[in-house]
Amino acid sequence: MKLKLLYIIFLIILVNPSFGQTGILIPHKGIEGIPIVIDSTEISEVIKLYGNDYLLTEKSSANKYRYEKLGLTFETDPYDKNLIVRSISIESPFKAKTKNGITLNESSMKDVLDAFNSKGCFTSASEAWSSQNGISFYIRKDPNEKGYNTNEKIYKIELSNNGEFGIPSIVNFEFNNQPIQSKLDDLIAILDSKNFDFEKLNEFWEKEKLTENKTYGFEKRTAFNRLIENGLIQESIEITMSSGHYELNIIRSDDHLIYLKLTESFEQKPPLVERLENQEFKNADFEIYTFGTFCGFAGTPPLTCIDMLEYVKSKNHKKLTEWLYSINPELSVYGYIGLDFLKRREIKIHKNELDRMNQLEQSEIQLNTCQGCIYGVTERIKDVLEKENLDGMYKSFKKFNWL
DSSP states (O other): OOHHHHHHHHHHHHHOOOTTTOEEHHHHHHHHOOOTTTTTTTTHHHHHHOSOOOOEOOOOSSSSETTTTTEEEEETTTTTTTOBEEEEEEESOOOOOTTOBBBBSSSSSOOOOOOOOOOOOOOOEEEEEEEEEEEEEEEOOTTTTOOOHHHHHHHHEEOOOOGGGOOOTTTTBOOHHHHHHHHHHHHHHTTTTTTOOOOHHHHHHHHHHHHTTTTTTTEEEEEEEEEEEEEEOEEEEEEETTTTEEEEEEHHHTTEEEEEEEEEETTOOOSSSSEEOOGTTTTOOOOOBBSSSBBBTTTTTOOHHHHHHHHHHTTTHHHHHHHHTTHHHHHHHHHHHHHHHHHHTOOOOOOHHHHHHHHTTTTTOOEEEEEEEEEEEEEEEHTTTOOHHHHHHHHHHHHHTTT
């Protein structure tokens, strides 16, 4: 029993230089004599070494394991599957110094700036710090003062393997996708359920709203919620989970599902879920298009607009008429504009088509539009189809050789 106790005491002294020893700090690596290596050691090994007497602070940017009695804080990336130690912060009562003689709680910031031939510090409300290659030195400052006193003693030193401009290291980083996949699976199960229930979907949104500002937080944003033809309601939802981005398109009639589609944004992959509940709309195009003329930084028409202009150039009356009658608001408006352009080129438009065009001229339906670099703006169909707007579109498209 005595031998076991002596062994434990020996182990504590061996791994904790605060017991009368001064730890030598090695930038990019760690503390001499302590077997915890930045960008290599997992936090589970730290806990095995020092135990569970730590304070854990969890944020979306970093998780910090603070051993206050030791004066050591170990930081991990919350999205790292293996939770590898990315930095080590050293404060009192730990005793530490660098190989070039900067000593914790003894050296001043002036000593640091002289030693590294630096000219100044970064500041926050309560701190000033000097970041060197793999190591940063901190002093406290008066939050009511703009400047800082370089004669202040260094109260904290942080070791890391950060790149230029403080970008965290990704050495041995493996993204942990499991929490995202788990939430996505829960959502898919609701969307794909045989007996789809809007109430269950709303309960899911409410539950996940609580995680919005946490690690792996789930952020839901409604891009638009609009009434379209046949008394249908279309809701376009954007979902963000860390690096995952998804789009959910829902068409309903009151509380009855008509159609839904969940896709991964920016990825040319099959939908994660797609279902049509009413065969009356089996030929309907419920895709989400952007209506606009010259969008984005480059000022180019959206892809569907370019298709419309090609149909005008090739005098594809049939396709433009098909779009004119579409239940999809953006397609119907592009069909209208295309036929209006054909009419300006002395191509006959039939009476039934003119009747449909007149109907759209009175429509209060909102379009998903872009205005320059701003996407997601909604405008009424009746406002977009005013004669002055149509004249301006035609002239602009001709001027920039799109027609």
